[in-house]
Amino acid sequence: MDLSTSYLGLNLKNPVVISASPLCEEIDNIRRMEDAGAAAVVLHSLFEEQITLESQELDRRLSETAGGSAEALSYFPDLTTYNLGPEGYLEHIRKAKAAVSIPIIASLNAVSSGAWVSFAKSIEQAGADALELNIFTLQTDPQVTGAQVEQAYCTLVREVASSVRIPVSVKLTPYFTAMANIARQLEQAGARGLVLFNRLYQPDFDLEALEVKHTLQLSNSYESLLRLHWVAILYGRLNVDLAVTGGFHTGRDVLKAMMAGARVAEMASALLENGISHVGKILAEMQAWMQEHEYASVRQMQGSLSQRSVANPNAFLRSNYMKVLSSYALRA
Numbered sequence: 001m002d003l004s005t006s007y008l009g010l011n012l013k014n015p016v017v018i019s020a021s022p023l024c025e026e027i028d029n030i031r032r033m034e035d036a037g038a039a040a041v042v043l044h045s046l047f048e049e050q051i052t053l054e055s056q057e058l059d060r061r062l063s064e065t066a067g068g069s070a071e072a073l074s075y076f077p078d079l080t081t082y083n084l085g086p087e088g089y090l091e092h093i094r095k096a097k098a099a100v101s102i103p104i105i106a107s108l109n110a111v112s113s114g115a116w117v118s119f120a121k122s123i124e125q126a127g128a129d130a131l132e133l134n135i136f137t138l139q140t141d142p143q144v145t146g147a148q149v150e151q152a153y154c155t156l157v158r159e160v161a162s163s164v165r166i167p168v169s170v171k172l173t174p175y176f177t178a179m180a181n182i183a184r185q186l187e188q189a190g191a192r193g194l195v196l197f198n199r200l201y202q203p204d205f206d207l208e209a210l211e212v213k214h215t216l217q218l219s220n221s222y223e224s225l226l227r228l229h230w231v232a233i234l235y236g237r238l239n240v241d242l243a244v245t246g247g248f249h250t251g252r253d254v255l256k257a258m259m260a261g262a263r264v265a266e267m268a269s270a271l272l273e274n275g276i277s278h279v280g281k282i283l284a285e286m287q288a289w290m291q292e293h294e295y296a297s298v299r300q301m302q303g304s305l306s307q308r309s310v311a312n313p314n315a316f317l318r319s320n321y322m323k324v325l326s327s328y329a330l331r332a
Contacts, residue, residue, distance in 0.1 A: 001287045002297035005039075007241050007263040008130045008167035008193050010103045012039035014286075015254060015298060016279055019245050019266035020045050020107045020132070025092075027099050029276060034100040036279035041102065042132050042266060043092065045109040050085035051119050086119060093126040103129040105169075111137045113156040117163055124164045133160055133191075134171040136198060150182050154189040161190030169193030169243065173200060174226055183234055193241040194234070195266065196227050218269035223247030228260045233316055235261025235306035249273075251285025258298050259305035 003014035017040045023029050024044045033041055089106075096104045106128040108120065123131055135153055153170075161168045168190065174197040176182045183194055199219060203212045224247030231242050244257045245266035257265040270278055286298075295301055303309055307316045 001290045001295070002299070003283065003286065005258075005263050005298050005302070007040070007243065008105075008169060010040065010129060010167075012103070012264065013037075014039045014283060015258060015262070015264045016282060017105075017243070017264045017266045018042060018271065018279075019268045020134070021268035021272065023268065023271060023276070027092075027095050030096050030104075031099055032276045033271075033279065034102050036277050037283045038279050039102060039264070040105060040129075041096070041100075042105040042107050043089075043096065043128075045107040045134055046085065046089045046119075047109045048111050052114070086122075090122055090126040093123065093128050097127040105130045105132050107132045107134055107171075108160075109134040109136070110156055110160075111135075112152065113159050117156070117159045120160045120164050120168075124166050128166060130167045130169065130192075131160070131164065132169050132171055132195060133157060134198060136173060136200070146177055150176070150185060153182070154185050157186055157189040157191050161192075167192035169195055169241070171195040171198050171245070173198050174230070179230060180234060180237065183238055183240075187238050187240045191240055193243060193263075194238075195243040195245055196230050196234075197246055199223070199246045218273055219247045219249070220269075221247055221249050221253050224253050224256070228256055229316060231257065231262050232260040232306045235303045236308045251282045251287075251289060254282060255286055255289060255301070256305075259301050259303070261303040261306040263302070 005012050005015045007015075007017070014037065016038055018024065018033050018038050020042045022044060023033075024041055030041055093104060093106055104127070106123045106126075108123070108131065110133055120131060133156070135156060137149070137152075139149055157168065157170055170186050170191045170193070172182075172186075172194060186194065201214065201216060204215050205211075206213045224244070227244040227246055227248075231244055234242060241263045242261055243264045243266055244260075244262045245268075248254055248257060248265040248267045249270040254265045270282070274281075290296075307313045
């Protein structure tokens with residue numbers, strides 16, 4: 001079976017891409033991912049705060065010691081090891097590129113535009129094959145409109161994409177009123193790909209301690225349905241590559257993503273739950289299904305169940321929502 005696909009101008013041996021997670025912090029894990037059959041790896045995210053706050057801290061320390069005695073120089077950070085977040089991340093890219101032959105995609109978790117976007121150029125120089133921009137900001141100010149949020153997203157993408165030659169994809173949340181429109185705006189801002197959707201972790205309440213606590217729940221296959229829905233709608237409407245992430249655990253999950261119109265399926269929870277070798281099981285399941293159903297390649301099925309390809313496009317619209325609700329009967 002020909003499992004090959006393309007994403008962000010990269011030719012991939014299959015559509016299984018490892019998404020950003022702590023697993024990607026170790027070079028040995030990245031080697032194991034390649035050995036298991038993964039087509040590409042998205043490195044763990046570097047957060048905007050790691051770049052801006054450490055830069056501010058350096059400026060503060062330099063200002064405090066300016067004009068001081070020679071002994072005061074001992075309080076300066078060691079500039080050969082300082083900024084282990086940003087500089088360490090660049091070194092991690094270099095090591096990953098040297099360790100494996102599959103594409104390495106860097107990840108920046110961003111909130112705003114600013115001088116820090118020049119760091120994207122450093123990521124390119126370190127050897128990353130592409131950059132995934134993970135944008136998320138939680139707006140709690142009632143005065144901030146949805147249009148302002150969208151404009152800030154597009155400004156950030158435009159600044160980053162214009163600063164590098166490597167392709168830039170944008171990892172989105174599903175919480176936009178007009179998803180198709182913001183997708184179009186991001187394409188026009190320079191995004192080469194869209195990743196649907198980021199899984200956001202919500203705080204929980206501890207009723208005994210009366211505290212707010214943070215919990216991490218791994219995804220499950222049911223969560224993939226929202227991703228499939230929107231990829232199927234957007235497929236053929238935009239000139240960007242579509243990727244899915246969140247809820248893709250099995251070979252059948254990945255096959256559905258391809259039929260919806262995705263180029264790749266990113267996954268992390270499946271590996272955290274089942275181990276890195278699970279990639280091989282996913283690929284074997286895909287091949288077995290394709291052989292049984294006489295598919296020669298992944299490209300043959302891409303977009304075959306998108307809204308523009310199916311016999312009943314209303315299955316993706318409000319009419320289907322009403323039909324599903326009316327089909328449920330209360331069990332005795």
